[in-house]
Amino acid sequence: MARDLSILITEIPHLRRYAYALTGERDFAEDLVQSCLERAVARFHQWQPDRRLRPWLFSILHNLHADTRRRSRPNVPLHDVPELHAHEESAEGRVDAHKVLEAIDRLPNDQRDVLILVGIHELSYAEAATVLGIPPGTLMSRLHRARGRLREALGRTKSPSFRQVL
Amino acid sequence: MVSQHDNDMQVTVEDIHAYIDGELSDHAAALVRAYLHEHPDAAEVAADYEAINAAILSRSARADALPVPEEHIKAVRGRRRAPLLAASVALIAAGASAGWVAHGMFSPQTNVLDNLARETGANWVTYAPDARRPVELAAADAAQLADWLTNRTGRSVAVPMLDDQGFTFLGGRLVAGETRPAAMLMYQDTTGRRLVVLMSPEFTGDGPTGMHFRRQTESASVIWANGKEGFGVAGPFSEEELRRAAVAVRDGFAL
Numbered sequence A: 001m002a003r004d005l006s007i008l009i010t011e012i013p014h015l016r017r018y019a020y021a022l023t024g025e026r027d028f029a030e031d032l033v034q035s036c037l038e039r040a041v042a043r044f045h046q047w048q049p050d051r052r053l054r055p056w057l058f059s060i061l062h063n064l065h066a067d068t069r070r071r072s073r074p075n076v077p078l079h080d081v082p083e084l085h086a087h088e089e090s091a092e093g094r095v096d097a098h099k100v101l102e103a104i105d106r107l108p109n110d111q112r113d114v115l116i117l118v119g120i121h122e123l124s125y126a127e128a129a130t131v132l133g134i135p136p137g138t139l140m141s142r143l144h145r146a147r148g149r150l151r152e153a154l155g156r157t158k159s160p161s162f163r164q165v166l
Numbered sequence B: 001m002v003s004q005h006d007n008d009m010q011v012t013v014e015d016i017h018a019y020i021d022g023e024l025s026d027h028a029a030a031l032v033r034a035y036l037h038e039h040p041d042a043a044e045v046a047a048d049y050e051a052i053n054a055a056i057l058s059r060s061a062r063a064d065a066l067p068v069p070e071e072h073i074k075a076v077r078g079r080r081r082a083p084l085l086a087a088s089v090a091l092i093a094a095g096a097s098a099g100w101v102a103h104g105m106f107s108p109q110t111n112v113l114d115n116l117a118r119e120t121g122a123n124w125v126t127y128a129p130d131a132r133r134p135v136e137l138a139a140a141d142a143a144q145l146a147d148w149l150t151n152r153t154g155r156s157v158a159v160p161m162l163d164d165q166g167f168t169f170l171g172g173r174l175v176a177g178e179t180r181p182a183a184m185l186m187y188q189d190t191t192g193r194r195l196v197v198l199m200s201p202e203f204t205g206d207g208p209t210g211m212h213f214r215r216q217t218e219s220a221s222v223i224w225a226n227g228k229e230g231f232g233v234a235g236p237f238s239e240e241e242l243r244r245a246a247v248a249v250r251d252g253f254a255l
Helices: A007-023 A026-042 A053-072 A097-105 A109-119 A125-132 A136-153 B013-020 B026-038 B040-065 B070-077 B082-093 B098-102 B108-127 B139-153 B239-254
Strands: B003-005 B008-010 B168-175 B182-188 B194-200 B212-215 B220-225 B230-235
Touching: A007 A026, A007 A053, A007 A109, A007 B040, A007 B070, A026 A053, A026 B070, A053 A109, A053 A125, A097 A109, A097 A136, A097 B040, A109 A125, A109 A136, A109 B040, A125 A136, A136 B013, A136 B040, B013 B026, B013 B040, B026 B040, B108 B168, B108 B182, B108 B194, B108 B212, B108 B220, B108 B230, B139 B168, B139 B182, B194 B239, B212 B239, B220 B239, B230 B239
Parallel strands: none
Antiparallel strands: B003 B008, B168 B182, B182 B194, B194 B230, B212 B220, B220 B230
16 A cells, blocks of 8 residues: 655655745756656655655755756855855845845855755754754755855854854 | 763854754753853854755745646645536636535535635735735734724624744734625734735635635635634645644634
């Protein structure tokens, strides 16, 4: 007897939120969700019901997205990533969401992946680390570097260093 | 990690991240909150981290505002369920003609639920996106609205309050049914997503049906009937959210 797939239906809104945050683009996001669901249905027997379903699904979606990225453009070496401009500070220190999103899309992929997966508030740090296949410590340091870099893009002059006692 | 000895609090940058992302225990979060209150520089860092998350959430929120493509549901339901789906579409097209019922695929109770799901979904599609006039009588006129709906539907219509479920009452209106009018109430959550409640004196079933969840193209619904009235709640929400609202609606009408 096949296991009941209908629990996948309730995860669709969460997968879509993740995909929209990852791609910022409707068609691509829905394609990702569609491929993710197809793959999840085909591999449903691999899911262990004692684990949460959402991280399992998110890791499928993450891998699909990473595959697409690998296929669509060559890996940009880190030193070729354009520097973010510190002078782009918005008026009176207010944070401009468009500017932030632009800066997010220019982050190195490993930092961007962590920042977005944590930022959508669907998973815990531990689950996010599992989805991305990295140790929790790596997740924290990438998160910190990503946010520090974005603060620079917002024109903040100094950011605290990692593990600094404030 | 957050530690406190002799009132000399130590908060690390890691704690600020964890605080913003809701990773801390209530106790630890309270310590960080107090610390930020006393340290404007750290508070500015935290505010920036929060703004970064808000920008990301603005992208993910678009998913909630756009309809779920039917292909997603089909990907899960698969071919095994396809004949049933096709049949229910035909059933709606045929207006629940006797042929299908005689076919033996649907019990009358299933029919009632299908009708309720369709009617509730149709009302959501029609009225929920209406920015200017989603309701005829607003929440301020709740008493007048209840009288009107009671008079026209022939059922006692109470306005259930769903604030505990995260929904503010917007108002309601009388809506068309197939053979007699129904009552529609509308609610909204803090993100602007709208919930439609339908009470139908038409699709009532033979007795209690229990609550059923249905996923539609642009929304989902929870529907039930008690033999005297049929009910539906619909909107772009999870099954859990809809069931919570449905229970409150059922209890509100039972008062």
